[in-house]
Amino acid sequence: MKHSKPYLIRENDVSCNIGRLDEAWEGSPTFLYFSGKSGVPIDWLETKVGLIENEFSEGHFILLTSGSTGRPKLVVGHRRRAERLCGILHELQSSEPVKEAVCLLPLTYCYSFVNQWLWARQFGRSLIMTPGLSEPAEIRTALTHTRDAMLCLVGAQVPLLIRHFPSESFAGIIRVHFAGGRFPQENLSNIKRLFPNAEIYNNYGCAEAMPRLTIRPAKASPEASNIGKPLPGVELKSDEHSRILFRSVFGAVAMIDDTGLSRIANDTWVPTGDLGRPLEDGQWQILGRSNEVFKRYGEKVSIPQVLSTVRDHWDGQADCYRQADPQGEEGYVLVLSPIPINEEVRKLLRRVGGAFSRAHWPLRVEGVTKMPLLPNGKVDRQRLASNDNARIVWHQRL
Amino acid sequence: MNNYDKLKELLVDVFLLSEEEFRFDLKREEIATWDSMGTVSMAVGVQETFGYHMTPDEAVGVAGVEDIIRILVENGISFEE
Numbered sequence: 001m002k003h004s005k006p007y008l009i010r011e012n013d014v015s016c017n018i019g020r021l022d023e024a025w026e027g028s029p030t031f032l033y034f035s036g037k038s039g040v041p042i043d044w045l046e047t048k049v050g051l052i053e054n055e056f057s058e059g060h061f062i063l064l065t066s067g068s069t070g071r072p073k074l075v076v077g078h079r080r081r082a083e084r085l086c087g088i089l090h091e092l093q094s095s096e097p098v099k100e101a102v103c104l105l106p107l108t109y110c111y112s113f114v115n116q117w118l119w120a121r122q123f124g125r126s127l128i129m130t131p132g133l134s135e136p137a138e139i140r141t142a143l144t145h146t147r148d149a150m151l152c153l154v155g156a157q158v159p160l161l162i163r164h165f166p167s168e169s170f171a172g173i174i175r176v177h178f179a180g181g182r183f184p185q186e187n188l189s190n191i192k193r194l195f196p197n198a199e200i201y202n203n204y205g206c207a208e209a210m211p212r213l214t215i216r217p218a219k220a221s222p223e224a225s226n227i228g229k230p231l232p233g234v235e236l237k238s239d240e241h242s243r244i245l246f247r248s249v250f251g252a253v254a255m256i257d258d259t260g261l262s263r264i265a266n267d268t269w270v271p272t273g274d275l276g277r278p279l280e281d282g283q284w285q286i287l288g289r290s291n292e293v294f295k296r297y298g299e300k301v302s303i304p305q306v307l308s309t310v311r312d313h314w315d316g317q318a319d320c321y322r323q324a325d326p327q328g329e330e331g332y333v334l335v336l337s338p339i340p341i342n343e344e345v346r347k348l349l350r351r352v353g354g355a356f357s358r359a360h361w362p363l364r365v366e367g368v369t370k371m372p373l374l375p376n377g378k379v380d381r382q383r384l385a386s387n388d389n390a391r392i393v394w395h396q397r398l
Numbered sequence: 399m400n401n402y403d404k405l406k407e408l409l410v411d412v413f414l415l416s417e418e419e420f421r422f423d424l425k426r427e428e429i430a431t432w433d434s435m436g437t438v439s440m441a442v443g444v445q446e447t448f449g450y451h452m453t454p455d456e457a458v459g460v461a462g463v464e465d466i467i468r469i470l471v472e473n474g475i476s477f478e479e
Contacts, residue, residue: 297435342411343416343417346410346411346414346415346416347416349414350414350416350431353414353430353431354430357433357435358431358433358435358436358439359435394411396439397412397438397439397440397442397443397446398435398438398439398442
């Protein structure tokens with residue numbers, strides 16, 4: 001039986017005409033929605049969507065993700081599953097009073113696609129597109145004029161919001177969601193100042209989950225690592241290495257990468273890429289990305305835990321990238337922005353040293369004037385690791 | 399910058415001390431960040447700064463800043479004012 005190959009929709013086409021996405025959703029053929037800025041060659045995308053099998057050729061949608069691995073991957077979702085997830089999110093995020101969704105993230109990002117575009121479509125709410133935080137004047141206008149609106153953000157956007165709007169408040173925002181990385185607990189007071197009328201949520205998931213697995217109202221815990229309880233229809237477990245795996249009735253049905261297409265059956269446990277553990281009350285705690293926890297001189301080093309301490313004592317931005325030391329031991333480099341002076345670095349590292357032994361300290365500290373960001377607002381760690389303009393402001397002598 | 403200044407700058411950096419905390423009579427047990435890896439960092443820093451390679455026994459035996467100065471002086475590095 002002949003089936004049609006999924007067609008491709010660029011983000012640029014949608015930003016000019018959001019109706020393009022509505023048409024695609026209402027139509028039958030499966031489509032791939034992707035960002036033209038992803039850097040992934042069209043040839044690669046066309047070849048990979050050609051692997052889509054008959055059963056996925058209608059009624060599905062495909063998003064492109066590179067996650068934290070940097071390797072492109074296509075995630076195939078089922079439209080009805082995504083719509084059911086929107087219904088759950090609407091209830092758990094208390095979204096009934098919300099009338100508008102202001103988009104500061106690209107809609108090609110699964111989080112924004114489902115939690116904003118699809119939700120707005122399904123519940124008949126307005127969608128307000130913006131060019132993102134690169135255009136603060138336009139963001140100010142959008143945030144000032146909106147009423148009863150929700151925002152979906154990633155934690156990396158918060159320092160930019162604080163910098164762009166150091167003394168402003170936006171009363172029309174009544175829901176603020178965070179996902180796609182660590183919850184910015186250390187900036188909660190600034191977030192409340194920016195959005196004084198907003199209920200704030202920490203959302204956890206991954207592209208393979210399409211995308212949501214757990215939700216926690218910010219006020220439910222003071223710990224950034226607490227991601228709350230699994231949604232109805234979602235099961236979580238951790239294996240002997242503390243890796244989190246999930247099964248979800250809303251999750252992706254297949255993935256396509258350089259190794260080909262792999263189906264995700266309903267009973268398949270899928271790794272989220274994070275380490276974590278269940279807490280006694282049914283909530284879950286994130287221990288870090290599975291590639292961000294490693295052994296160094298016999299000690300288990302968790303980059304997220306160190307970064308959490310750094311962020312408690314550093315007003316600017318902080319991130320890390322992995323590197324081995326001259327002896328071949330795994331380590332990491334801490335990058336700060338703006339560039340700190342020597343005494344600031346020592347003061348900050350004394351805080352780290354007070355909480356962790358030297359094995360946990362960074363191999364070196366680099367300062368950059370500006371963090372390189374991905375289109376979704378997360379720090380681009382590949383560019384961070386190859387930044388010729390970074391200034392070494394401290395190094396371990398080992 | 400004389401060798402006292404160089405040594406102070408090195409140890410302040412290796413052990414993350416504030417300028418005010420540093421003294422030339424500081425003992426190892428007074429420096430919370432002077433653990434076993436700190437000893438290695440100190441020895442590597444001494445080699446980078448003064449060109450003298452401490453033996454493992456020398457490095458492990460250092461009980462304070464004065465011992466570092468003594469080892470360096472014994473190996474021909476002047477700490478004259």
